[in-house]
Amino acid sequence: MNEFTRLDAIVKRIAESTVRRLSIYLRFLEEFEVRGSTTVSSEELARRGGTTSAQVRKDLSFFGSFGKRGLGYSVPELSTALREILGLGREWRVVIIGAGKIGAALAQYRGFRQRGFNILAVYDSNPEKVGRTLEGIEIRDMSRFESDVERERPEIAVIAIPGEGAQEVLDRIVRTGIKAVLNFAPVQLHAPADVTVKAVNMAMELEGLSFALSNRD
Amino acid sequence: MNEFTRLDAIVKRIAESTVRRLSIYLRFLEEFEVRGSTTVSSEELARRGGTTSAQVRKDLSFFGSFGKRGLGYSVPELSTALREILGLGREWRVVIIGAGKIGAALAQYRGFRQRGFNILAVYDSNPEKVGRTLEGIEIRDMSRFESDVERERPEIAVIAIPGEGAQEVLDRIVRTGIKAVLNFAPVQLHAPADVTVKAVNMAMELEGLSFALSNRD
């Protein structure tokens, strides 16, 4: 074991690509857990994750020494470690803004709660929708947003509205002190450096495909 | 003008990050077009896109010289050039596999067709759904998939089914000769190198947020 056994002792900035791969490794480990495998090598994780064994070992090495030389990694131990690293050992409180198609799809997405993301409420300004529920989750009027956040202290906000109002909504979110935002609106948003904004942008991925199709030899 | 005036003459491999930024620039240019602005500087594009002016100029330089020194870029000229580069000057035929919540949301997403992505059909194996329509788009039985593709020649396939069956469906897609796939299933998929697979993975983005929240000083 090296000096990083305490996970909170991490100092260096971890690359986004590393974090993404950790998610992928964890997904495989959970498959292995179900199947009852006990150990796994960096080589095997690499093959499944579409990367190299050196990359797997390097990614893990930022956080500690989890393997046994000559043997590999214990599946349950590494799963636990990765869940801890990714902050999945606890519950996160989530609010969704926008009860349209995307918001509704998210509200009923099972994998959400499964991984510890607890949806407190969905917000919308359409009076037609306010008061209804989506899979048992209340649709509340957007005017209540700030006061609700103060009381319920969600850590994560999801923007699921069309592009036009998105920056304005983000500004409101930022003002409440929420530090993590998942954006489904197909626009580039700006937030202070201490607020993490991740985007899920289908339009951009499609254009990436269009580019790839147009530029093959 | 440099030697790359013919866009199809591009040789060097373009980074994915560059292509993403081109999408972003194009989105702003379209806003400028609407507002009737005639020229724009790399500095302005950078500010809006959350990057640097040098980055903007470098990104564009891979494809040609589109600006005027001392002046900036002509909004309509650069828009046209970017649309051409991204392959958005034509229509792409798209099929969606999976008529569940995501598939349905995609089928009725207006931005899809707006950018030239023409959805031919949605496929599902559930007999309850087959035969219905989503926003005028037919839901067809998955058993017809291969023969339909042969006839209608879609260029892009969208995977909108749960994780379990996704690799199998991708294998079927690949066998038909389709070379571009957008994957919404929350699993890592494997395809031959000549097939471009882009993933929209909300679960992974959420875990990235969880990590960010857990690792702030």
Added chain:
DNA sequence: ACATGTGAACTGCTTCACAGCG
């Protein structure tokens, strides 16, 4: 003997800085 953990080398993206041109 075998697979990890990790400095060192490498690759490639980003930033710098300035020449070139309108």
Added chain:
DNA sequence: CGCTGTGAAGCAGTTCACATGT
């Protein structure tokens, strides 16, 4: 003079290769 276009420098992420521990 201002802003582009671009080699060169800088930096970050990936891959290599091997010493290390079991």
